[in-house]
Structure formats: structure tokens, C-alpha cells
Amino acid sequence: TMEQKRPLRKPKFDRIIDLKPGVHGFNVYAKVKEATQSEVTRQDGTKLKIAECVVGDTTACVRARIVGDFADLVKDGAVIAIRNGRSEVFKEHMRLEIDRWGKITAEPNQQIGEINTNEDLSKVAYEMKYINLKGKQQQQ
DSSP states (O other): OTTSOOOOOOOOOBOGGGOOTTOEEEEEEEEEEEEEEEEEEOTTSOEEEEEEEEEEOSSOEEEEEEESGGGGGOOTTOEEEEEEEEEEEETTEEEEEOOTTOEEEEOTTSOOOSOOOSSBGGGSBOOSOEEEETTEEEEO
């Protein structure tokens, strides 16, 4: 019958080094550093939390900008999972973000060693020639 639910596949988690600009829907475990929290007030008076940080693992690090309630989880030294994340090119540099389909969870049991800051994916300058076609990365 149609009633039988298919078992949920365990999401595949990538290493930070494997992330590319313009890719949506990735999952990573990462340790947070250099986190700064701020708040902006929208026109309707509601407040929006913003966290800017560097996230990384033993393979690489990259800048991230997390908006909304998930920003509270972004603290120095915290280990988080970014699920269904997006990597955007902002001012020619890659940074990780989440949209309304993405989520962040605290993962205190996930062990991540020293962040590899020598391999900084946000240091590379990308020209804006990445276009998304159904999630596939294409160069013009």
C-alpha cells in the first residue's frame, strides 16, 4: 500500500573543503569562531537577529551569515550542523547562509578538531559567473 513510509535517508554531510560557491542544499558539521551577533529593526518594528562568523572543520573554513533565531546557536567554539545550507557569492567572496528551508542545530556530541584556517574558502575572489540551474553549478 501507499501507507508504508519510505525510511528517511540519512543526510550526507560534506566536508567544508568540498563546498563550492553557488551550491544549495548541502549539510555540514562545523565549529564556530569569530562570531559577532547583531540585530536590525525591520520597518514593521520587529527585530531580526544576524550572526556573522567563520565556520570550519579540519579541512577548511569559510565565512557564514546566519539570520533569524538560528543566530542564537552561533557562538564561538560551538559545534553546529548546517542542514540544507546555501553557499552564496557576496562581494566576490563565498559565504554560507541558510534560507527558510535551511536549519541549524547545536551538535555538542559531534567532535571537530582544530579548524583549518590556512584553507579559507572565503579568501578566494570569485567573479559572478556562477548560475544555478536546478542546483547544478554551471559556468557561463
